[in-house]
Amino acid sequence: KINKERLLSTINTSANYGALPNGGLCRLALSEDDRKIRDIFMEWMKECRLDIRIDDVGNMYGRRPGKNPDAHPVVLGSHLDTQPIGGRYDGILGVMGALEVVRTLNDYGIETERPIEIVNFTNEEGARFIPSMLGSGIVANAITQGEVLKIVDKDHLKFVDELKTIGYKGSSENRLKEMYCYFELHIEQGPILEANRQSIGAVTGIQGISTLEVVITGRTSHAGTTPMENRNDAMLSAAKMIQDVYKSYENFPGSLITIGQIQSLPNVTNSVAGQVVFSIDIRHPEDAIRMLITKELKERLSTTALINKMDLLIKDLMEVKAEKFSGKIVREIQLAANKLGYSSMKLISGAGHDAKFMNQMAPTGMIFIPSIGGVSHCEEEFSTDDDIEKGVQVLLELVLRFANR
Amino acid sequence: KINKERLLSTINTSANYGALPNGGLCRLALSEDDRKIRDIFMEWMKECRLDIRIDDVGNMYGRRPGKNPDAHPVVLGSHLDTQPIGGRYDGILGVMGALEVVRTLNDYGIETERPIEIVNFTNEEGARFIPSMLGSGIVANAITQGEVLKIVDKDHLKFVDELKTIGYKGSSENRLKEMYCYFELHIEQGPILEANRQSIGAVTGIQGISTLEVVITGRTSHAGTTPMENRNDAMLSAAKMIQDVYKSYENFPGSLITIGQIQSLPNVTNSVAGQVVFSIDIRHPEDAIRMLITKELKERLSTTALINKMDLLIKDLMEVKAEKFSGKIVREIQLAANKLGYSSMKLISGAGHDAKFMNQMAPTGMIFIPSIGGVSHCEEEFSTDDDIEKGVQVLLELVLRFANR
Ligand SMILES: NC(=O)NCCC(=O)O
Ligand SMILES: NC(=O)NCCC(=O)O
Numbered sequence A, B: 001k002i003n004k005e006r007l008l009s010t011i012n013t014s015a016n017y018g019a020l021p022n023g024g025l026c027r028l029a030l031s032e033d034d035r036k037i038r039d040i041f042m043e044w045m046k047e048c049r050l051d052i053r054i055d056d057v058g059n060m061y062g063r064r065p066g067k068n069p070d071a072h073p074v075v076l077g078s079h080l081d082t083q084p085i086g087g088r089y090d091g092i093l094g095v096m097g098a099l100e101v102v103r104t105l106n107d108y109g110i111e112t113e114r115p116i117e118i119v120n121f122t123n124e125e126g127a128r129f130i131p132s133m134l135g136s137g138i139v140a141n142a143i144t145q146g147e148v149l150k151i152v153d154k155d156h157l158k159f160v161d162e163l164k165t166i167g168y169k170g171s172s173e174n175r176l177k178e179m180y181c182y183f184e185l186h187i188e189q190g191p192i193l194e195a196n197r198q199s200i201g202a203v204t205g206i207q208g209i210s211t212l213e214v215v216i217t218g219r220t221s222h223a224g225t226t227p228m229e230n231r232n233d234a235m236l237s238a239a240k241m242i243q244d245v246y247k248s249y250e251n252f253p254g255s256l257i258t259i260g261q262i263q264s265l266p267n268v269t270n271s272v273a274g275q276v277v278f279s280i281d282i283r284h285p286e287d288a289i290r291m292l293i294t295k296e297l298k299e300r301l302s303t304t305a306l307i308n309k310m311d312l313l314i315k316d317l318m319e320v321k322a323e324k325f326s327g328k329i330v331r332e333i334q335l336a337a338n339k340l341g342y343s344s345m346k347l348i349s350g351a352g353h354d355a356k357f358m359n360q361m362a363p364t365g366m367i368f369i370p371s372i373g374g375v376s377h378c379e380e381e382f383s384t385d386d387d388i389e390k391g392v393q394v395l396l397e398l399v400l401r402f403a404n405r
Helices: A004-014 A032-047 A092-107 A134-139 A145-150 A159-165 A234-251 A287-307 A327-339 A354-358 A385-402 B004-014 B032-047 B092-107 B134-139 B145-150 B159-165 B234-251 B287-307 B327-339 B354-358 B385-402
Strands: A051-054 A060-064 A074-079 A116-121 A181-187 A200-206 A208-217 A256-258 A262-265 A275-284 A311-320 A344-349 A364-369 B051-054 B060-064 B074-079 B116-121 B181-187 B200-206 B208-217 B256-258 B262-265 B275-284 B311-320 B344-349 B364-369
Touching: A004 A032, A004 A092, A004 A385, A032 A051, A032 A060, A032 A092, A032 A116, A060 A092, A074 A092, A074 A354, A074 A385, A092 A116, A092 A181, A092 A385, A116 A134, A134 A145, A134 A354, A145 A159, A181 A354, A181 A385, A200 A327, A200 A354, A200 A385, A208 A234, A208 A287, A234 A256, A234 A262, A234 A275, A234 A287, A234 B234, A262 B262, A275 A287, A287 A311, A327 A344, A327 A364, A327 A385, A344 A364, A354 A364, A364 A385, B004 B032, B004 B092, B004 B385, B032 B051, B032 B060, B032 B092, B032 B116, B060 B092, B074 B092, B074 B354, B074 B385, B092 B116, B092 B181, B092 B385, B116 B134, B134 B145, B134 B354, B145 B159, B181 B354, B181 B385, B200 B327, B200 B354, B200 B385, B208 B234, B208 B287, B234 B256, B234 B262, B234 B275, B234 B287, B275 B287, B287 B311, B327 B344, B327 B364, B327 B385, B344 B364, B354 B364, B364 B385
Parallel strands: A074 A116, A074 A181, A181 A364, A200 A344, B074 B116, B074 B181, B181 B364, B200 B344
Antiparallel strands: A051 A060, A060 A116, A200 A364, A208 A275, A208 A311, A256 A275, A262 A275, B051 B060, B060 B116, B200 B364, B208 B275, B208 B311, B256 B275, B262 B275
């Protein structure tokens, strides 16, 4: 049995780095707070006598040897970064849960056949640097080294420079290469487990994401002297387009569409906006439908731009295809839950996760626990201590099964 | 006669500080580029042997003594700051035009009865620090010292600190106190003079401005896991409200409504916007109508917020009442233009100007010259060399008349 007190205390300690007023966290990837929690996590891994590696994009690995040191490891992990207004559980549970599994094995002096590796992936959130799931994407070769060099944040700071600044630029030889399987424990971030009163979710797959950037260019001019008829106001067109975009989801039940980011230029009160830029996040469990939505949206926006005499540029910022996890692993997760006496159900993940890319390297499983109120990416994000305990207990159970095969 | 070459060369020199790629300027108040042009302007005033003063909010004055040194001066001026995407003429013409008047008087060794003062007012644009017309507003006691202490820019940098940083914090004793009259030469920034093929505008008044800040608060949540029905999306409501706002001008012909500034929180692609903040700039020549528009707008926004279950806060960022200039001065401007053989017409100013507050201290006149294409607050802002020359010639003519009374 895991040590619940110790587990909750690690999560509480983590919540001190980047703390927001109402219990949430702002711990953007490669920020000073990210550095601090990494340093602490490093200490904790050392205390567990793990072999520590840092790879070239800052992913942190801690390896516990097995009886058979050359066998491919069972890997457990997630991420320690958060959204700008994020919760204290999100990826943190998966990393601290993995640490608790190792600590428990150490407590009982259990030696497994296979080595076990725990991982903290860099920039899963995609809040500071796009794309999201960056660390895992690179390890799975879904993102090239050339692409990484071009990644910058809103202030044009380079990902690679910021990584050096916080002291977590390691070597590409340290990347995760071969593994037996990957498990990620995560909060559901949605309402399904709670609505169905189930403790454990066995995740069958992850829906795909398209992220677009819409750049609308009109002409800036004086707010006090330009007659309404003579304006080329990018803000007015943006408002129309945002409503267009939100309407389009009505034609595609089950789709999710979000406009989260917006900027205007010159962004002053007394000049007409010459340019407005906004993002669109489009999701659907089926890639074909997501692509259809994206195509229709682009056409709709082009028409609105034409009618309103705006220049329009739509950039594809990110595309992540849907992922299906092995049915065998899904069954094993439910069996493990069952053995421990926990209720469980299958469900699909609305959010992207590092597990998506790990699944391209080895059989992968995801365990969800309920999010109270179904909310995440906000300070109100919450999971109960009991559910947290159950999630990590299932993770331990799976490790005991898979690391001894 | 003024020296046209010299005048154009000072305007060209000014255009080197804060230069944008297409001929425009970004020279925000109290920026490093503002400091540089202030230093140069200071040198030029010294070369003219003017008595220089800097007041407590950074307004710069240069005084040319008159035969009667105790007589109230004739004051000429405008501002050297610009919008983030601004033109090279805007307030610059009024300051450099005033300098050229003094240089011409020096060339010819003309001594006037009254002293002449030229002024560069701080932060007229209101682009970096709200309110606009800050320097002149303070001199006219329309803005209190307590209010000034609270003024910050978008990055929360304090106006008073930034003023010290660029080295232009002087003493309140140096403020402009008593004057005989004030003249400001400015580009029209609108289409009226060009449409009427007139060289000189005699400005009869300035329309009022209300600037509001609308804060819409919903709830941020995860873009991939929050069903559309469960969202409290501030961006969607903002888009509706922006269209509401723009529609309202249709009920009030002659009004101008502008939404220039927008921010979203947390401003990431993969979280629903929990908060959106945008500005509204409302103008009408008649204060009663402007107030009616403002009232109706607030009601409309409240209704939309209620329907969409959003928290709504509307802040009054700035209110500047309409101003009427003396009919006598308007006539004198047209007489001066006429004497010089230039066509002229009366018109009202859509933009706010330092002259608005100067008019509360002494009889004030504004001279407009045509803006090609009627545009301003953009890089395309342009006035012809001939019109610039005519404008400054009229300014000189008025100085010769008023400074010898
Ligand atoms: N789990 C999670 O919130 N990941 C961020 C990537 C996304 O789904 O947008
Ligand atoms: N002249 C000018 O552009 N002033 C800025 C103040 C305003 O009218 O918004």
